[in-house]
Amino acid sequence: MSKFWNEKTRNIEPYVAGEQPKPGTRVIKLNTNENPYAPSPLIKEQLERFDPEVLRLYPDPQSEIVRKEFATCFGVSKENVFCGNGSDEVLALSFEAFFEQGKDAAPILVPDISYSFYPVYAKLYDVPIKKIPLMADFSVDVDAFLQPAGGVAIANPNAPTSLALPLSEIERIVKAHPDHVVLVDEAYVAFGCESARALLPQYPNLLIVGTLSKSHSLAGIRLGYAVGAPELIDGLCRIRDSFNSYPVDAVAQRIGALAVSDVDWCQKNCSAIMTTRERSIATLRARGFEVLESKTNFLFAKPTTIAAETLYTKLREKGILVRYFNKPRINAFLRITIGTDEEMDKLFEAIDSIMGGMK
Amino acid sequence: MSKFWNEKTRNIEPYVAGEQPKPGTRVIKLNTNENPYAPSPLIKEQLERFDPEVLRLYPDPQSEIVRKEFATCFGVSKENVFCGNGSDEVLALSFEAFFEQGKDAAPILVPDISYSFYPVYAKLYDVPIKKIPLMADFSVDVDAFLQPAGGVAIANPNAPTSLALPLSEIERIVKAHPDHVVLVDEAYVAFGCESARALLPQYPNLLIVGTLSKSHSLAGIRLGYAVGAPELIDGLCRIRDSFNSYPVDAVAQRIGALAVSDVDWCQKNCSAIMTTRERSIATLRARGFEVLESKTNFLFAKPTTIAAETLYTKLREKGILVRYFNKPRINAFLRITIGTDEEMDKLFEAIDSIMGGMK
Numbered sequence: 001m002s003k004f005w006n007e008k009t010r011n012i013e014p015y016v017a018g019e020q021p022k023p024g025t026r027v028i029k030l031n032t033n034e035n036p037y038a039p040s041p042l043i044k045e046q047l048e049r050f051d052p053e054v055l056r057l058y059p060d061p062q063s064e065i066v067r068k069e070f071a072t073c074f075g076v077s078k079e080n081v082f083c084g085n086g087s088d089e090v091l092a093l094s095f096e097a098f099f100e101q102g103k104d105a106a107p108i109l110v111p112d113i114s115y116s117f118y119p120v121y122a123k124l125y126d127v128p129i130k131k132i133p134l135m136a137d138f139s140v141d142v143d144a145f146l147q148p149a150g151g152v153a154i155a156n157p158n159a160p161t162s163l164a165l166p167l168s169e170i171e172r173i174v175k176a177h178p179d180h181v182v183l184v185d186e187a188y189v190a191f192g193c194e195s196a197r198a199l200l201p202q203y204p205n206l207l208i209v210g211t212l213s214k215s216h217s218l219a220g221i222r223l224g225y226a227v228g229a230p231e232l233i234d235g236l237c238r239i240r241d242s243f244n245s246y247p248v249d250a251v252a253q254r255i256g257a258l259a260v261s262d263v264d265w266c267q268k269n270c271s272a273i274m275t276t277r278e279r280s281i282a283t284l285r286a287r288g289f290e291v292l293e294s295k296t297n298f299l300f301a302k303p304t305t306i307a308a309e310t311l312y313t314k315l316r317e318k319g320i321l322v323r324y325f326n327k328p329r330i331n332a333f334l335r336i337t338i339g340t341d342e343e344m345d346k347l348f349e350a351i352d353s354i355m356g357g358m359k
Numbered sequence: 360m361s362k363f364w365n366e367k368t369r370n371i372e373p374y375v376a377g378e379q380p381k382p383g384t385r386v387i388k389l390n391t392n393e394n395p396y397a398p399s400p401l402i403k404e405q406l407e408r409f410d411p412e413v414l415r416l417y418p419d420p421q422s423e424i425v426r427k428e429f430a431t432c433f434g435v436s437k438e439n440v441f442c443g444n445g446s447d448e449v450l451a452l453s454f455e456a457f458f459e460q461g462k463d464a465a466p467i468l469v470p471d472i473s474y475s476f477y478p479v480y481a482k483l484y485d486v487p488i489k490k491i492p493l494m495a496d497f498s499v500d501v502d503a504f505l506q507p508a509g510g511v512a513i514a515n516p517n518a519p520t521s522l523a524l525p526l527s528e529i530e531r532i533v534k535a536h537p538d539h540v541v542l543v544d545e546a547y548v549a550f551g552c553e554s555a556r557a558l559l560p561q562y563p564n565l566l567i568v569g570t571l572s573k574s575h576s577l578a579g580i581r582l583g584y585a586v587g588a589p590e591l592i593d594g595l596c597r598i599r600d601s602f603n604s605y606p607v608d609a610v611a612q613r614i615g616a617l618a619v620s621d622v623d624w625c626q627k628n629c630s631a632i633m634t635t636r637e638r639s640i641a642t643l644r645a646r647g648f649e650v651l652e653s654k655t656n657f658l659f660a661k662p663t664t665i666a667a668e669t670l671y672t673k674l675r676e677k678g679i680l681v682r683y684f685n686k687p688r689i690n691a692f693l694r695i696t697i698g699t700d701e702e703m704d705k706l707f708e709a710i711d712s713i714m715g716g717m718k
Contacts, residue, residue: 002590004540004564005597009456014600020417029416038412047409047610053397055579055614057388058379058572085444088603097368124601181363205363213417220414220609231361238364241373242483244447250579251406251610255414 008124015120018323028346030337031321033159033188033298035217037269037340040262043255050251059250061241066253069260070225074197079230082237083256085247087187087211087224088117090236091153094207094226095121097239098181099151102126106150108180111140113330115155115185134161134329138292138300142169146176155185157193160325160335162294164193171196174203181232183207188296190215190270191277197227204229214297215270216259223248223256273297277338283348287355299336306355308332314354320347367483374479377682387705389696390680392518392547392657394576396628396699399621402614409610418609420600425612428619429584433556438589441596442615444606446546446570446583447476449595450512453566453585454480456598457540458510461485465509467539470499472689474514474544493520493688497651497659501528505535514544516552519684519694521653523552530555533562540591542566547655549574549629550636556586563588573656574629575618582607582615632656636697642707646714658695665714667691673713679706 001010018032063083071078084090095118099108105128110118112131122129132144138161145152152173157164174182174196184196186208196208207228213219226236240247248256259266280299281291290302303311312324312334323335338344360369377391422442430437443449454477458467464487469477471490481488491503497520504511511532516523533541533555543555545567555567566587572578585595599606607615618625639658640650649661662670671683671693682694697703 002594003538004457004591005594006457006459008460009594009597012597012601014597015604016600017417017420017604020420023419032417034417035415037415039414043411043414047406047411050406052402052406055398055402056394056396056576058376058391058393058578059581060382061376061379085608086603086605088605092602098363098365100365101367120601124598179362217415219417219605222418222605222608232363235361235364235368238368238371238373239483241375242371242479243451244445245374245376246445246447246578246581249444249581249608249611251614252608255610 012123013120015117019321021321026319028320028339028343030339030343030347031323033214033296033337034219035214035269035273035297036338036343037217037272039217040259040265042258042262046254046258050254054250057250058246059248059253061245063248063253065257066223066248066260069257070227073260073263074227076197076200076227080200080227080233082226082233083248084224084226084240086213086222087185087209089247090209090224090226091117091183091185092121092124093236093239093243094181094183094209095127095153096125097235098183098207098232099125099127103128106148108151108153109145109147109149110153111155111158113138113161115159118153139163140165142172145173149177149180151180152177152182153185154183155187156196157188157191157295159188159296160298160300160323160330160333162292162296162298162300164295167194167196167198171199174199174206178205181205181207183209186210188214190266191295191297192274193295200227200229204231207232212256212259215266217269218255218259221252221255223252273338276341276344279341280338280344283344287351297338299338300333301336302333308334311351311354315347315350318350320350371482372479374476378680380680385678387679387698387702389698389702389706390682392573392655392696393578394573394628394632394656395697395702396576396631398576399618399624401617401621405613405617409613413609416609417605418607418612420604422607422612424616425582425607425619428616429586432619432622433586435556435559435586439559439586439592441585441592442607443583443585443599445572445581446544446568448606449568449583449585450476450542450544451480451483452595452598452602453540453542453568454486454512455484456594457542457566457591458484458486462487465507467510467512468504468506468508469512470514470517472497472520474518477512498522499524501531504532508536508539510539511536511541512544513542514546515555516547516550516654518547518655519657519659519682519689519692521651521655521657521659523654526553526555526557530558533558533565537564540564540566542568545569547573549625550654550656551633552654559586559588563590566591571615571618574625576628577614577618580611580614582611632697635700635703638700639697639703642703646710656697658697659692660695661692667693670710670713674706674709677709679709
């Protein structure tokens with residue numbers, strides 16, 4: 001604590017991201033839902049021929065080249081697309097732009113177990129939230145999301161549960177709040193979940209946020225997007241332009257645009273991960289784990305003969321990082337990113353070795 | 360206006376950056392204080408050999424490799440350094456972290472004519488500000504900055520005036536506010552101004568913000584920094600980690616670290632600009648312009664036989680962009696970035712042609 005911190009800085013509870021080992025550390029990293037495969041080969045060529053002279057100039061503040069590629073890919077206009085410095089920034093700006101602030105504002109609805117950055121944004125921007133408990137099976141309680149509120153923030157698929165709602169259920173939520181923004185965070189949508197983009201023409205209150213970090217193997221370039229009605233995109237631009245006029249750098253814009261254009265590569269990459277995922281679910285279930293039906297690039301899995309925290313610690317000792325949340329209701333689970341087949345095999349071997357040693 | 364915008368979004372007045380022509384447009388761009396020279400040649404090599412596989416992982420959230428280079432360069436520890444997505448982001452996070460919010464908070468002091476993003480940040484974060492008028496000669500009224508306040512934000516050198524305060528005057532301001540943060544924005548410090556870094560050991564309330572955009576020819580990669588006591592850096596980290604855990608992408612970290620390490624190149628680059636600047640001041644004065652003593656990579660210049668706005672418009676018609684602010688006290692001036700010698704000669708030719716045509 002410092003006397004120079006203002007009240008907000010003193011009281012905030014920052015988000016804690018998954019551990020990032022120092023460069024050069026040899027670990028199997030299944031803890032932050034990164035993609036195990038390299039990004040599109042187009043990117044290597046782009047970096048090799050990139051003219052650094054360009055870097056002396058500010059980047060395009062509107063990220064036009066990226067927005068155009070997203071627009072083509074999503075079948076919308078570029079006026080429907082916003083780009084930011086990772087989807088975390090886009091989510092933060094969305095909370096800041098659309099949800100009313102102060103203790104008298106109507107609370108927004110969020111699942112009690114979801115991306116743990118949402119309550120942090122809410123606190124940062126003084127947005128009241130009402131947490132809606134997940135059902136006993138960890139699915140989202142859609143009916144509870146139909147109650148009057150100042151807005152909704154929901155991840156579909158949800159994290160860390162890995163479960164997805166069908167489009168019809170998302171539509172019920174969006175339809176129930178015609179005067180408030182319903183933010184659907186689709187960070188993991190490319191791994192077998194239906195996107196809510198199909199609803200955009202009917203619902204001007206729908207804002208979908210996504211990222212290149214998972215499906216496009218580009219967590220390192222920090223490129224996130226929002227898709228929605230132009231009036232929502234304009235609202236995001238107003239807040240962005242009051243904060244940082246040039247959020248996406250020139251290299252990230254070039255790389256991002258190319259990655260979005262390489263649709264085939266992205267699909268193959270995601271398919272490979274889904275295949276490994278199904279095999280991994282079967283393998284863990286065969287070892288007695290309870291594993292939720294994942295529509296993401298990670299598993300939410302509960303070991304039944306060993307405490308999750310113990311398994312997490314023992315895997316860590318063997319150089320395998322997974323994510324453990326020491327929180328009510330989910331502290332018996334591990335969140336395990338889908339790696340390559342080879343990495344998953346090493347995980348299973350390690351689990352067998354640890355659980356064998358427990359007998 | 361949209362019904363989905365919250366009160367903040369409806370009422371904010373976003374910052375308006377200088378015009379960024381579409382890529383491929385052939386103009387002489389002297390309007391956003393970019394560096395006319397390419398960045399360090401080390402950067403081209405780095406981009407050519409960059410392994411895109413790295414990009415599948417999140418970047419180091421702490422930007423260690425960049426902070427270490429800054430620490431070496433500035434003679435401080437890396438615990439004294441914070442990195443962000445351009446100095447605009449670092450400034451915004453500083454306003455958000457240190458200045459008290461709400462109508463009952465003590466106002467912070469800012470010059471009435473300075474970087475026009477400061478009042479935008481203040482409004483975004485609900486920080487009361489008190490604008491201290493510049494003196495008649497556009498210098499900062501240091502005595503007025505000694506009054507009790509909730510903090511200070513000042514640019515040294517100041518923009519768009521180009522004038523610098525000596526270190527002793529900055530020290531008087533920092534010393535007068537031992538319980539509040541004095542933020543010194545040194546975006547232009549490399550062009551002949553003394554840095555306040557020399558004051559850091561004595562003043563834990565001093566926070567210096569800077570950028571690679573001007574002195575290092577890297578506006579395109581968005582890398583800004585803050586230097587100050589570890590408790591201030593920790594405060595910035597708390598707000599960053601409540602907003603966006605990974606603000607500096609992996610490519611920007613590599614490029615930025617290399618650029619900071621190439622001290623000789625940076626000094627040569629800045630020296631060349633200062634030489635062109637002195638010649639440009641003399642050339643404009645010979646044409647009857649009033650030109651302030653610049654310690655930056657731009658000039659603040661008042662034409663005396665033509666209205667500034669007219670000259671701005673006519674230069675624009677000739678493909679030369681400079682910056683004009685239609686604001687009280689400064690609407691008779693143009694802010695002109697120092698370009699290459701060749702670009703400046705074209706500017707002078709255009710001015711001669713325009714002013715000759717007016718006779």
